[in-house]
Amino acid sequence: MAKVRIPTVKGTRDFYPEDMALRRWLYDHMRAVAEAFGYQEYDGPFLEPLALYAAKSGEELVKEQAFVFPDRSGELITLRPELTPSLARMVAQRQKQLVLPLRWWSFGPFWRYERPQRGRGREFFQWNVDLVGAATPETDAELAAVGATFFRRVGLQPQQVRILVNNRRLMDTQLAALGIPAEQRKAVFRLIDRKEKMQPAAWEAYAADIGLSPAQIQGLYALFERHDLWQTSDELRRFFAAAEALGVADYLRYEPTVIRGLDYYTGTVFEARDHAGRFRAILGGGRYDNLVAAVGGEPVPGVGFAMGDMVITLVLEAYGLRPDLPLSPAQALVTVFDADHWLDSLRLAQRLRAAGLRVVVYPQPARLGKQFKYAHRLGIPVVLVRGPDEVAADRVTLKHMGTGEQVQVPTEQAADRVRQWALD
């Protein structure tokens, strides 16, 4: 075995061609969906000053879960753990010249210094979609619709993946009605956020610990059963009406226990989960109305979500939806019959490329069986042979690797035949 003397950095992944093909596949679908809704692609730097994150995000996200290091001048540099602060700065910097509301999307790498686990690494790719400069529930619904449309596009059904929706202002009102004072509500949000992952007894102990009375705890339990609670919120009524109009209502469901961890969400929040609950959140997002102001701009409302590449990949695998992608981009392999016909093969390949085809030539003369096997293993759909018989008659033999069908045609017809077979 070849000894790997220098391993990958903990929590990072090598992207071999088959892995890269899947990443590219995800990217292509993200792009198609985002552009269908008119979103523009953008990106920020991968390196940011630590100060960008100081006033925002979750405190913990930066203090304990970011890669931070000094550069040669001593400035503290951060490998970006999320994109929203960069987005906020970019908007604030050009606030006066940007056309608002803006719809932007991005797909790129992010880093978090965490303990790796299934669906969670230290280096991952994330799809970010944001709409900045509008504050309507209808735009909240549009963001959820972008996520739902992605799920539909990659074959995930509403029975398999659902976007769970809640609203922090609604929950704020409900908590107030339970007599929970404003200064306690942030802690209670965290409590609600952890409801699903704790045993009832432990959860109640935690609730009592942050100062809730038994009556208030019972009140929370009652809230969690109120799946019709959204009807008391004008924002959510408009949200679900818009989702219906956008054709994604079947992917959405009101869920009173969804609250999201990040502190900067102010209104509607949502996260996508697989139906079986086997994986962590597939995407998460919501409305943030104060973010741009935090980096020095005029307050501008926004709504957005992020989806990581690792969990969505696991979910696609779980439902048998991970695509079989071709290993090689080549549509045809030209064999090299022997040393005397080597250049004939090169000429044939060039002729096919000039006709717009993607063609690989076997690198040297070898047994034809070996060359066919090479094409088979790379998933190249058509194999061409130009040996003594073919050269004498100015013809080419082609074999369709999927069906086993084989024909010999005049050389000038070879390109059309490859094109026809490569589509199957």
Add this chain to the structure above:
RNA sequence: GUGGCCGUAGCUCAAUGGCAGAGCACCUGACUGUGGAUCAGGUGGUUGGGGGUUCAAAUCCCCUCGGCCACCCCA
């Protein structure tokens, strides 16, 4: 960062203190102009790495690296 489980051939896994193995994969041949199927043969290992105990360590102990699980947090 805390606690737990686990690292053996490219992959999935055996061997529980006594000669490191199997299946699949890969290579070669049967088949000198044809992949997948079958048969035969073959390559491949410092048992993640380092140290210790022992006549003897994949096996027991310590350290370390990595993966997984639960916290924490979150994509």
